[in-house]
Amino acid sequence: MSREFVKELLIKHKTAEALDAGQKLGHPRQDMAAQHKPHLDQLRTVVAQLGPAQLAATLAELSPEDVPLVWGLVPHKMADAVLDEVDAQLREVLEQQHRSYSLNAFELADGRLKQVAISSSQDLNRVKPIWVDLVDPTRTDREWIGHHFGLEIPDPDDLTDLEASARFYVEENGQIHLHSDFLLDREGDSRNIPVAFILHGDILFSVRSEELPVFRLQRLRARTQKGYVTDGTDMLLDLYAADAEYSADSLEDCYTALGEVGKQVLNETMTDAEAAQALAAIAEQEDLNGRIRRNVLDTRRALTFLVRRKLLSAPQLEDAQQILRDIESLDGHTAFLFDKINFLMDAVVGFVNVNQNRVIYRLTVLSVIFMPLNVLAGIGGMSEFSMMTKNIPWPLSYGIFTVSMFVVAWLTYVILRLYEQHASRKKPS
Template identity: 55%
Template sequence: MLNVFTLDNGRLKGGQLQDEIDCSPQDGLVRPVWVDLESPTAEDKAWIRERFGLELPEDIVDEDLEESARFYEEDNGELHIRSDFLIDDADTPRNVRVAFILYKNVLFSVHNEDLPVFRLLRLRARRIPALIEDAKDVLLKLYDADAEYSADVLEGIYDKLELISARVLKNDVDDAAAGEVLAAIAREEDLNGRIRRNVMDTRRAVSFMMRSRMLNAEQFEESRQILRDIDSLDSHTAFLFDKINFLMDATVGFININQNKIIKIFSVASVALLPPTLIASIYGMNFKMMPELDWELGYPFALGLMLASVAAPFIYFRRKGWLK
């Protein structure tokens, strides 16, 4: 999918016919500021090559990249930036690789999935005038929206952990509930880790833009503000990691308590059955004079003695509170 955006009275405008787009304002053609390609086809790449003279590499969004290949500049002026953007999917949250190329004052973005940050920027740029002035503004606003999106996802993690805390700390946690809680905690921990990776990647990209001296004074100050916002997110992710570890330890502690209760039942039962086993073994020995032969109450007395020997430990354990 190929989307071309231009500026119309300070607002981002998309959906123009490709025949009306050119890389330079001539013959009444419109000058684009942002070309967004989602899962580009061979025809899309050919159109980019014909109109802008830009060759898109086949592995442009390859996940397996060396560190040196994430930020670099070609001899012809192409500025390449690889960044990860977060998708907070309820089933499979993930980071999606996006390749940016800044060439002849046009920003080209290539990715394989639709990204909520991109939708958010398009919505804002259509409604707010003078939000974007050139291609570098588009890139900065994307990183700004990415930091804001990460903050929104962190708020969602806070809310979900509050529900988990109420379930763990205010209710009795059996093994089934503990399994559900551990699964929920694991999902939030994975999402929190992805957010931390995402903001780290955004920080690196913005720092690269600042070091490359490609920004004007206003854009440089905006980049510094983005970095301050990202720094504020670091403390939140660290706090959430600590909270997740606490809830994990508490849940595992409840599981151990439940297991100890089961072990305690077997321990009490084994101790209580020792005396009747001793009595039965004594009465099973071969005496010279069998008590049962001379005393008709011998067997009832033995059975009663065995029951009393069982009851005595249980009464003692109950008074000690070990059966609760």
């Protein structure tokens, strides 16, 4: 039933695409196109609910033009299980589609980095890469690349389970393994992404679970600047240098955000709602600053490992030491930001306390005003009061009594105001 539903949704989705194309040509049936657009979301939900065997059977029954669409909706964690279920011919098609965006190989051409499209072993045999970058690869992709180059590619999902002492090491065959965290700074979603590096000969292999701005930046620089890198080790050092630059940029953004919060905090007044917003903004920047500090610390450990094990040439050693000096300067900035965050946090909490004190003060004033009234009300309810006013009509007696209570309350309020004014004049200016 689910397979038939998938086919039905595919038909509806293709119909919606045809209607959208008709809109671009001035087709009048715009409402029908808008009605069919949600079918792709429904298809994604159905695909996520199917098991690997059902997905494999569904893919086998689809037409060649529909297979890429459905395969692109399969959750990554299920990809390996689905590939194990399909036949060899379909597996090759699915693997090639996945490699088109998960595998990037780069070689030097006229001193510049050049990306090479890789979809089969024949493509790898024709190139001499200095950098092989894998983004969220499947198990099949890792085994295929590892078999071709003679090494074992780790699973990105397992990188967070490594002990700190096992993140940097050199194997007996000379392979250098480094597992580092790279900062991903997005608004409202900042986190550290683990990346595995393997230096095998002059080739750098990098494995991670998602795309990172640092890697995009380095690819752009190496493509446009001649002689920017010469081998995999240069590429590794430049990635660490770009990570330090990215951390510095994130610190500048943190400065700016805290500056905006500071302007709000240093106002004379702040409501509780504004204080809550300021606390949320400060907490977000504190989290980002902590991630930056952890990121540069991890980069420093990786570079220190390369320097201590004497794995760098003289020019590369100089570059590594310069990156370490840049990281050392960032440590002072993160420490300053932590102090600023603590100050702003204390200031916001102080405003919250002031607001609470104002509320308590109002309640205190009310209690002081009503204190003599309670005494008078108690007297008015006594039998002696009725005896003293027995010759006076009770509406008149209790009316005079009520007016007297208001007069006493007003006099109490005036006395409190005069006391406040006297106390304020005695304060030093």
